Amino acid sequence: MIQIQNLIKAYNKEIVLNIPELTINRGEIFGLVGNNGAGKTTMFNLVLDLITASKGQIISKGINVRESEDWKDFTGAFIDETFLIGYLTAEEYFGFIAGLRKMSKTEIADFLAGFTDFFNGEILGKKKFIRDFSKGNQKKVGIVAALMGKPEIVVLDEPFANLDPSSQYKLRKLIKDFAAQNGTTFLISDHTLDNIADVSTRLIILEKGKIVRDVPKTETTLQEVEAFFKPVVEADVF
């Protein structure tokens, strides 16, 4: 679904991302973990053509994202709160995105009805602009908007951050169900290892811009990933 070839992103000669070769398959829930500055958001921004690569290319469903805009037809994304329009209500924002994604009014209603549980009664029907929402609720709006129009690829940067514990569980299920129903390819990053290990079918660890582990999901994935990040901490403690 997505091929990354010889990708290098450098700022002032400092290489922040260097991926010689990576293929993400259709229907994969691709989990990206790594410490701050590992290059997770950089990679997502490159996939969305929000920044330009210093070298190399990204082919999304056969389309070079640098050269054509057609990837936008099948890609949804939520990177951070700058993806929200603060002065709209949640309904207006969903309506705006839905319009861009050619959904009809009834389709919007049907679509949003599927998220009643996730919204927990705090999103819709509030006479409140998104800028006045709590961080967690803003995130919910952004995630759901990214799923509008059933895109084939969904990019979510740290979707679990700022969510309350029960919403985190709901989101895990939501992503897995959505992928199972629609065959969607998800690209997700996060810092909470058990969330990302639970939700993804393949895990990649980025460190200083390089892929250091690439493991398919098994019973032991979580331990493996935890083991990778842990030693440093233990050395500090004991």
Add this chain to the structure above:
Amino acid sequence: MNSTLFKLAWRETVRSAYWGKSIASNIGLGFLALYFSLSFLFLGFAIPTILVKDFPDTDPVSKFNGIVLAYLAIDLIIRQLAQKLPTVSFKPLLLQNIHRKTIANYLLVRSLLNFFNLLPFFLLLPVTFKLVAETHSGMATAGWFLSLFILIFSNHFLAIYLKWRFNEAEYGFFILLAGLAGLFAVNHFGIIDLSGAVGKLLDLVLVYPGLSVLFVLIPVLFYFLNVRFLLSRMFLNLVSGKQKAEQVRDYSWLDKLGETGRFIALELRLIWRNKRPRSVAMMTVIMLAYGLLIYRGEPGKEIPEFLFILGGIMIVGMFSISYGQFFPAWHSNYFSMLMCQRLKMKQFLQSFYMLVTVVSVACYFLTLPYAFMHTKIIYTHLAMLLYNLGINIPLLLFIGLYSKKRLDLNQSSVMNYQGVGAMQWLVGFPMFLIPIGLFYLFKLAFGIIGGYAGLGVVGIIGILFHSVIIDFFAKKYLKQKHQLISNYKNS
């Protein structure tokens, strides 16, 4: 007071975006400051002579005292528009071991360092030495000066108190305007001679200089009002703004206009729900009255043609210029989201073009009554309307390509230079100078009416080609998108 706080203030000033602003903005502001300082200084030296010449019968000092109140009222309005609140974010301070009262005092003392508190002295000092000291004893002059000094700072504290209040309730400013207008009327029609009363009070100070000490009560009162207000507001939930159910206006009827309509709906919501674009819209309305000033002219004198061109651009095109100069930065806060959507750049630009066109045409019709002053306004404004739509808007789209700064939507726009780059300062000139130059060129060849017709024709050509122009810019904007995204992220 805590000296660390002032160290903090120093760092805040030195490192703030204020100094980090583009050199062009700083030079522009510097010029403004210099201009006003010199004007006030000049006025200060001129006033004694003017008063003696124009009112030979009255004592010039008490005449001057008589206008002090009017000055203070105007000063209060200008401060409301242009003076910045001491904006130090006290959020990080709240968690520290500092008394709330200390923070409040610090904010207020810090607010004194303001150009508006310096400016009046350019006028006051020459008046004191040239006018008052000539005819009064040193003691009397000192007392008089002290009173005015105190009055200026009273106005300062009153202004920021009101400004804090108006921050919570925007309509307050209009109540203030109405109130001052009411006082002016009361004064003007001689019901109560307010300015005369203040004048008499100041006359009295000249006789008994000791009285000036009593004036101190006024700023102290306002100071404590400020402290009380700040203490009641210094909580996190109030810092981040009030939480109330918003009046949500429905613009869904615009969806019927199709894709472009959806973007126009977005622009309308943007304007209506954010302080800064809202004040731009307000300026447009206020500007409609600008013609009363520039088209009035002096009896027996012809109004120079360039004023009609200037008026045409300013009055008919105010919205397109003031709104357009920040296109597409109005959408800077969520620009990267837009760039991830299946959105046709062309529609994005077109909706802006349509919005500006509709408002400009509306402004044209609203300003037609000026034809009662000068019949030619009917065609001068029409020519400028066409020119504006045909040439100036494409020019604005061109400038938008190089937009550098993210816009903070929730600040008022008057004297607000956040997000203003060198381009915005430079762009003013061609927008006004090119049409004036073109006009005189056409006038040379075809006469006055031909000059306006020429401008109109140039505009019509631009309008006829508008879809080609928009296509061209759509491509340019797509090429420029990474630059714009990174500009908005880093500012």
